[in-house]
Structure formats: C-alpha cells, structure tokens
Amino acid sequence: MQPVHPPLKGFTLVLATAALGLASFMNILDLSIANVSVPTIAGDLGVSVTQGTWTITSYAVAEAIMLPLTGWLAGRFGQVRMFAVATLLFTLASALCGMSVSFPMLLAARVLQGIFGAAMIPLSQALMTSIYPPEKRGLAMGLWSMTTVVAPIAGPLAGGWLTENLSWHWIFLINLPVGLLVSLFAWELLAERETPIVKKPVDHVGLALLVVGIGSLQILLDKGNELDWFGSPLIVTLACVSAVALTYFVIWEWYDPHPVVNLRLFTRRNFGIGVVCLLLGTVAFFGTVVILPLWLQTYHDYTPLWAGKAVAFGGVFAVILGPIVGANLHRIDARAVASFGFIVFAGTAFWSTTFTPDVDYWTVALTRLVMGIGISCFFLPLITINLSGLSGPELAGASGVSNFMRNLGSSFGTAAVTSLWDHRGIHHHAVLTEHITRQDPAALDYLGRLGSLGLSPEQALAHANREVTVQAYLLATNDVFLVSGVLMISLLGLIWWTRPPFTPAGGAH
Numbered sequence: 301m302q303p304v305h306p307p308l309k310g311f312t313l314v315l316a317t318a319a320l321g322l323a324s325f326m327n328i329l330d331l332s333i334a335n336v337s338v339p340t341i342a343g344d345l346g347v348s349v350t351q352g353t354w355t356i357t358s359y360a361v362a363e364a365i366m367l368p369l370t371g372w373l374a375g376r377f378g379q380v381r382m383f384a385v386a387t388l389l390f391t392l393a394s395a396l397c398g399m400s401v402s403f404p405m406l407l408a409a410r411v412l413q414g415i416f417g418a419a420m421i422p423l424s425q426a427l428m429t430s431i432y433p434p435e436k437r438g439l440a441m442g443l444w445s446m447t448t449v450v451a452p453i454a455g456p457l458a459g460g461w462l463t464e465n466l467s468w469h470w471i472f473l474i475n476l477p478v479g480l481l482v483s484l485f486a487w488e489l490l491a492e493r494e495t496p497i498v499k500k501p502v503d504h505v506g507l508a509l510l511v512v513g514i515g516s517l518q519i520l521l522d523k524g525n526e527l528d529w530f531g532s533p534l535i536v537t538l539a540c541v542s543a544v545a546l547t548y549f550v551i552w553e554w555y556d557p558h559p560v561v562n563l564r565l566f567t568r569r570n571f572g573i574g575v576v577c578l579l580l581g582t583v584a585f586f587g588t589v590v591i592l593p594l595w596l597q598t599y600h601d602y603t604p605l606w607a608g609k610a611v612a613f614g615g616v617f618a619v620i621l622g623p624i625v626g627a628n629l630h631r632i633d634a635r636a637v638a639s640f641g642f643i644v645f646a647g648t649a650f651w652s653t654t655f656t657p658d659v660d661y662w663t664v665a666l667t668r669l670v671m672g673i674g675i676s677c678f679f680l681p682l683i684t685i686n687l688s689g690l691s692g693p694e695l696a697g698a699s700g701v702s703n704f705m706r707n708l709g710s711s712f713g714t715a716a717v718t719s720l721w722d723h724r725g726i727h728h729h730a731v732l733t734e735h736i737t738r739q740d741p742a743a744l745d746y747l748g749r750l751g752s753l754g755l756s757p758e759q760a761l762a763h764a765n766r767e768v769t770v771q772a773y774l775l776a777t778n779d780v781f782l783v784s785g786v787l788m789i790s791l792l793g794l795i796w797w798t799r800p801p802f803t804p805a806g807g808a809h
Contacts, residue, residue: 371697442626
C-alpha cells in the first residue's frame with residue numbers, strides 16, 4: 301500500500317511548486333519555441349526549410365510515443381526519481397541541441413529531448429497534487445495549468461526574440477540553468493516522498509505496437525499538409541500502419557495483465573469524457589495559436605517577434621486567472637467554469653471572424669487578450685474532471701494519457717487547421733479572381749487606376765493578384781476562427797455528461 305505523506309508547508313512548498321511548474325513550462329515551451337526559428341536553423345545548417353521542420357517533428361514524435369508510458373515508468377522507478385532523472389537528461393539533451401554543428405546532430409538531440417522529457421509534464425502534475433493538502437489542490441492545479449497555457453503562447457515570442465537578438469542556439473541553451481535547478485530542488489525537496497516501486501514484467505509487444513502506431517500517426521499529422529495528405533503514397537502507408545498498429549495495441553493492452561498503458565481508465569466516465577473535451581479543446585486552441593502568427597507574418601509583414609507579441613496577449617489572463625480559478629474551483633461546479641470558458645473562447649473566435657485587411661495590431665492583440673479569459677477557464681476544469689477519483693500510481697498513468705491526448709490535440713490541430721487554411725485560401729482566391737474580367741467594371745476601373753500610376757498591364761495584374769491573395773487568406777483565417785468557435789460550442793453538451801464530485805480521489809467514475 302502506498303504511504304501517505306503529509307503536505308509540504310511554507311517556503312518548502314513554494315520552492316517545490318516553482319520547481320514543478322518550471323519543469324512543465326520548460327518542456328511545453330520547447331514544443332513551440334523553435335517554430336519561428338526554423339528558417340534560420342535551416343539556413344545555418346545548410347538544409348531546406350522543409351527539412352528544417354523536422355526539428356519540430358522529431359521532438360513531438362518522440363514525446364508522443366513516451367507520454368503514455370509515464371504511469372508504467374513511474375511505477376517501475378518511482379515518481380520522484382523518474383521526474384528528477386528525466387528533467388536532468390532533458391536538460392543535457394537541450395545542451396546537445398544548442399551545441400549542434402550539423403543537422404543530423406540536432407535531430408538526434410531533439411529526439412533525446414522528447415524521449416527524456418515526456419515524463420516531466422504528467423509527473424510534475426501528479427507530484428504537484430501530492431504536495432498540497434486536499435482543500436488546496438485546486439490552487440495547485442491552477443498554478444500548474446497556468447504553465448501549460450502560457451508556454452505555447454510564450455514559445456514563439458521567446459524564440460523570435462532569442463533568434464533575432466542572439467542566435468537560434470539559445471532557444472535550447474536557456475534550458476540549462478532552469479533544468480539543473482529544477483532537478484536539484486525536486487530531488488532535495490521530494491526524495492523522501494518517493495512512491496513505492498512495482499517491478500512489473502515488461503510488455504514488449506504493447507511497447508512495440510505503441511512505438512509503431514503513435515510514431516506513424518505523429519509523422520502523418522506533421523507531414524500530411526506538406527505532402528498533400530492522401531495524395532501521397534507515404535501518407536497512405538503511414539495511415540494504414542498506424543491504424544493497424546493502434547488497433548492491435550488497444551486489443552493487446554486491454555487483455556494484457558501488465559499493460560504499459562492502462563486503457564481501462566477510459567471506462568471511467570469523467571476521465572473518458574474529460575480527455576475527449578481536452579483533445580478537441582486543444583485542437584481549437586492550437587488552431588488559433590498557429591494560424592494567427594502565420595497569417596500576420598505572411599500577409600501583414602509582421603516580424604516573428606511582433607507576431608509573437610500579438611499572440612502573447614492570450615497568456616495575460618492565464619497568468620492572472622489560473623491560480624484564482626484553481627483556488628476557488630472546489631466552490632464552483634467545474635462543468636460550469638469549463639462551459640464559461642468554452643463560451644468566451646467561442647465568442648472571441650466569432651469576433652475574430654470580422655477582421656478586415658486593414659486590421660491593426662491592437663485589435664488583434666485585444667481579441668487574444670479576451671480569448672485568454674476563455675483559455676484560462678476551460679483547461680484547468682478539464683484537468684480536474686479528468687483526474688477526479690484517481691490517486692497514486694493510477695494518477696500518474698492517467699496524467700500521462702491525458703497529456704498525450706493534449707499533445708495529440710496540438711499536433712492534429714496544427715495539421716488540420718493549416719490544411720484547412722491552405723485549402724480555403726485557394727478556394728477564396730479562385731472565387732475572387734472570377735470577378736477580375738474584361739466585363740467587370742470595378743476590375744477595369746481598379747486596373748486602370750494602377751495603370752495611371754505608371755504600372756504596366758502585367759505589373760497591374762500582379763499587384764491585383766497580390767491583393768486578391770491577401771483577401772483570400774483573410775477569409776481563410778476567418779474560416780479557421782469560425783471552425784474553432786463552433787468546435788468549442790459543441791463541447792458544451794458533452795462536458796455536462798460528467799459527474800461530480802471532481803476531486804483527485806474519490807470521485808464518480
């Protein structure tokens with residue numbers, strides 16, 4: 301039976317909270333901090349931008365494979381030991397990334413980052429819950445969830461600033477002091493709270509199926525849009541391999557006496573519904589986080605830093621409201637708080653569909669600021685609902701699966717909305733160009749005015765095409781916001797199927 305450790309108090313609690321929060325922040329930050337630096341990294345290491353995106357994909361694939369294994373690894377080595385060692389190895393892998401002198405070396409180091417760092421997020425969540433008294437665990441989760449919301453927003457901002465002012469190497473090297481301190485403090489403060497070690501047999505078949513299935517799925521999602529989805533033989537192959545491997549994985553794990561992933565967690569009503577809402581909510585969230593800076597940089601001539609600044613406003617209320625929502629969540633129905641978050645997010649997404657070609661920076665920033673209220677009010681309640689009724693080893697395993705679903709949501713959201721944005725942009729461009737004909741008075745007048753400014757007919761048409769493209773991708777961006785808003789609204793009915801009480805142990809299931 302697992303020993304019950306008393307909650308931490310005073311300055312020890314503050315230090316432990318800071319260490320656990322910084323660990324999850326650092327890990328999630330590394331999913332997005334390299335996004336705006338890909339062209340610089342590719343140019344410096346002598347590869348194409350397309351090849352450069354593998355710096356993102358390699359990390360995401362490795363982490364996605366390892367996340368569901370967190371519960372099994374924590375049981376085999378102990379939660380505290382696993383967390384401290386994972387953080388230390390992640391930090392060393394970050395150093396290798398920063399010192400990379402070739403593209404293969406960087407890719408290998410990014411894979412190591414994903415492998416070693418996957419356990420950091422779910423274990424920081426599980427340990428954060430264990431160091432607080434039951435009545436303050438909502439506050440603990442509020443502080444923890446604040447890092448998971450702010451990190452994807454801060455990533456492009458930090459990456460843009462470091463790349464422009466220092467070099468791309470520093471987007472990885474900044475992890476060194478943070479990671480070393482986190483692993484040191486975690487071990488010093490939490491070693492005596494180590495969980496029991498259970499040496500279960502290794503499920504080699506389940507592990508192999510997981511690696512093949514999740515690895516194929518993650519590569520499919522990351523490369524699908526670039527390779528024209530199912531028009532590519534590689535994507536079709538990856539889809540088939542992933543479907544077969546994951547189907548066999550589910551069957552095998554369901555009946556294996558010592559599974560690497562406890563799939564029976566999905567039979568709990570709160571966990572099953574909660575992770576579905578988390579998956580879809582993350583799709584909507586990442587849809588806006590990815591497309592907005594891409595649109596601003598491509599069609600409004602924003603630098604990576606200024607695009608990051610606009611998006612970063614979404615993290616303001618996450619920092620302010622996260623701890624407040626967490627501290628008071630036990631007084632309010634978590635479903636009501638999540639529903640409020642869904643509605644605010646959706647309302648702001650619908651507001652963003654009214655953007656015009658001359659939209660200014662502060663209008664964009666204001667929509668992100670208000671959307672931050674919705675973001676801060678739905679992530680934490682969903683996490684609380686997911687983990688209700690769970691404790692001990694079950695909590696670590698559930699946290700790993702839950703964070704895998706969030707990771708999958710970010711990958712699927714990025715791939716899906718990027719593809720949607722491209723296809724809708726092409727569609728709107730085709731529709732708009734239908735009006736540029738010799739029979740259209742407005743088109744003739746516009747081209748005539750361009751000619752009077754000294755442009756040749758070819759130059760005038762090229763300028764008109766540029767304006768049509770800008771308009772087309774504005775409409776495509778509005779379409780993405782519309783889909784994100786509708787997706788959030790659809791979660792309102794689903795979340796109310798969960799059952800209270802929503803506490804870390806003893807909830808309905």
